[in-house]
Amino acid sequence: MKMDTNQKVFGWCFIGCGTLAQKVAKQLLPSGQHKIVSVYSRSYDKCAAFAQRVGAAACHLPEEAMQTPGVDAVYVVTPHTSHFAYARQALLLKKPVLCEKPVTVCSADAEALVRLAREQQVYFAEAMWTWFAPAANQIKAWLDAGEYGTLRRFVLNCHVDARWYAPRVTNPNQAGGALLDMGVYPLTYMVRLFGKPDRGTCTGHVSKGIDWDEEVTFHYASGFTCSTSISIKDLLGMEYLLIEGDKARSCLFQFHQGGSVKLKRRQGKTEHVRGKCDYLNEFNLVANEIREDLTESRYVPMQVTLDVMAIMDECRRQMKLVYPFEMQ
Ligand SMILES: NC(=O)c1ccc[n+]([C@@H]2O[C@H](COP(=O)([O-])OP(=O)(O)OC[C@H]3O[C@@H](n4cnc5c(N)ncnc54)[C@H](OP(=O)(O)O)[C@@H]3O)[C@@H](O)[C@H]2O)c1
Known part of the structure; x- marks a missing residue:
């Protein structure tokens, strides 16, 4: 799926800069349709090295990364056990969230995130590519x-x-x-x-x-x-x-x-x-859904994630x- 070339480049905050974050960045950036605005990971050195490679701001705190001007959505790409805390933090800041699979470790946490996304009326989707x-x-x-x-x-x-x-x-x-x-x-x-x-x-x-x-x-x-x-x-x-x-x-x-x-x-x-x-197709579709002000993905409905x-x-x-x- 291609994006309308007149559209503004979509700005991402990456929480995590490990194996998958690097693969995704390699597909997104050459497209010219997405930019990585900010990055957070617990090791500042690794975060700074990745941020420099992708032209993003390296942040010391997740909330700082999520609130960096130009961030249109937060991509949570950390190990499963930390998805809940980062996704929750982003939703509380009313930032749209694309969260890697599985969204959480247990269904109670997934239900809490879906409830929060609905209360906040913010886009929330599992990155089930x-x-x-x-x-x-x-x-x-x-x-x-x-x-x-x-x-x-x-x-x-x-x-x-x-x-x-x-x-x-x-x-x-x-x-x-x-x-x-x-x-x-x-x-x-x-x-x-x-x-x-x-x-x-x-x-x-x-x-x-x-x-x-x-x-x-x-x-x-x-x-x-x-x-x-x-x-x-x-x-x-x-x-x-x-x-x-x-x-x-x-x-x-x-x-x-x-x-x-x-x-x-x-x-x-x-x-x-x-x-x-591929990841570019996934991110294009998600960016378009967020531009449309959807709060839920047509491709990965929240109920499926919960089931x-x-x-x-x-x-x-x-x-x-x-x-x-x-x-x-
Ligand atoms: N859709 C797909 O095709 C696909 C493919 C592979 C993986 N995944 C999913 O993507 C997620 C990340 O996988 P990965 O293989 O990229 O993992 P990884 O290589 O272990 O990288 C994890 C990254 O998260 C950072 N991080 C931030 N907060 C963390 C915390 N509280 N605990 C641990 N690490 C933290 C790590 O850096 P610091 O240690 O500096 O914090 C690191 O940059 C997983 O949920 C996985 O299931 C999806």
Whole structure:
């Protein structure tokens, strides 16, 4: 999605300047459609080095970064355990917030943020980039239009070796583990495609304070069930979506970053929708929604975020997974 070139460049405050912040900055800045106005991270040296590279002001305090003149929205891109505090601070300052996934560690905190955003009438969205991209939305549109016919098979495997990505991924003190780091993608997919389940079941492998893999099944009153298999230590890294009915099928590798997708009909023409799942597309759409004065994203509605957070709470309850900072 391109932006109107007459539009003012959109100003971001980045809270966090780690692995993802750097990747996002690399996509946003060359576009000329976004600028990073201010940055905060706890280590001032790292913050200053990043700020210098991206032409932003390095700030000693998060509120200073959020209130820097020219900031149109705050992007929270820190480990999960700190999302709540930073997002809350920004919403209290009436700043629109795009907050990385998962928005919080537990559903009670997510509910509090959604309540606050509604009270403040400020935009608040989870940065679930998969759903800002065309592929996922197209699959949902095909499903809703009955293009697949009666569903026969649904496979959703989210197996990646994420251990190397950043130390937070396996750190229980930062709510690391498969469910919150990667599971949020397939669970959001299933909620978007089939709605919130009436019941969820989860079995997983927990050791060293985090979950390394799990199987989650959604059960619906109609008798329909769908499952996803999640892992952050699968060396083969198989990430695969298959949705197959008696009329058509789609399959997508690396579905959480899916751009293009095909609808292969049993009879009739194959339809091919081409697109990209990237951060620039996500930030363009979010900037436009904020310009429109929306308080909620069309692409990632707050209720979906809340439903997924409630499911993840339940999965953790069933796996008996409690993070150290939650223990009394
Ligand atoms: N959408 C996607 O494709 C995608 C991809 C990767 C990650 N993510 C999400 O993005 C978030 C950040 O991931 P990352 O891989 O960039 O993490 P990271 O590499 O560990 O970077 C975290 C950054 O947050 C800063 N920070 C600020 N306050 C902090 C606090 N209270 N505790 C810890 N760090 C704090 C850190 O700097 P200081 O230590 O100086 O504070 C650092 O700059 C996570 O929520 C993750 O799930 C999303």
